[in-house]
Amino acid sequence: MNLRLFWSLEVVGGLLLVLGVALGIVGVDKFDDTMPQGDYAVFAIVFMGVFLIMISTVPILYEKNKTKQQRIEEKDERVMAIYQSAKAKTFNLMAVSIPFVLIGLALFGFMNKVSFFTLGGLYLIFIEYFAFQVIKNQEMM
Structure with a gap:
């Protein structure tokens, strides 16, 4: 860390x-x-x-x-795979829920145009970066 x-x-x-x-x-x-x-x-x-x-x-x-045993367990491949799986599932949940929240806030009048398009653009940048990483990782493997 x-x-x-x-x-x-x-x-x-x-x-x-x-x-x-x-x-x-x-x-x-x-x-x-x-x-x-x-x-x-x-x-x-x-x-x-x-x-x-x-x-x-x-x-x-x-x-x-942290103890010495905890440092050793932290580098275990199974533990790393668990954390990577949790991160992937969290990203999937965020990728699905954020557009609905943005649209909902905009429709109910809690968000102005600048905030909506800034957050929407940032969301699209993250999704494009995810797609770029998937293509890059497929080429490496």
């Missing part, structure tokens, strides 16, 4: 947390011209910081407290 990534997420989360608190102390009204939803900015920045810190702390603590 690459702990550098999680430590960098921890640092970015801490910086976002400090930035959100500082923005709350200084006041959002000084930057109100550039922020369309200024009253939510402090909450959103602090939430992102806390979220990143929480996400990165769990793997760091797990990696530090």
Whole structure:
């Protein structure tokens, strides 16, 4: 497991947390011209910081407290196949459910055009990348 990534997420989360608190102390009204939803900015920045810190702390603590037997089992091919199968099934579920959620939110008026087309375009990029990886893996095997 690459702990550098999680430590960098921890640092970015801490910086976002400090930035959100500082923005709350200084006041959002000084930057109100550039922020369309200024009253939510402090909450959103602090939430992102806390979220990143929480996400990165769990793997760091797990990696530090891992026994030698757990390290050996982690490299077992069966365990890796189980994780890959779970990821594949999760991707299939997301690939089917995301378009329905996007269309539902758009039809009921909870999403504007910019959000809809941005998320729809991002979804199409992911599906195209999946197709590219399938073709690439078929050529390699």
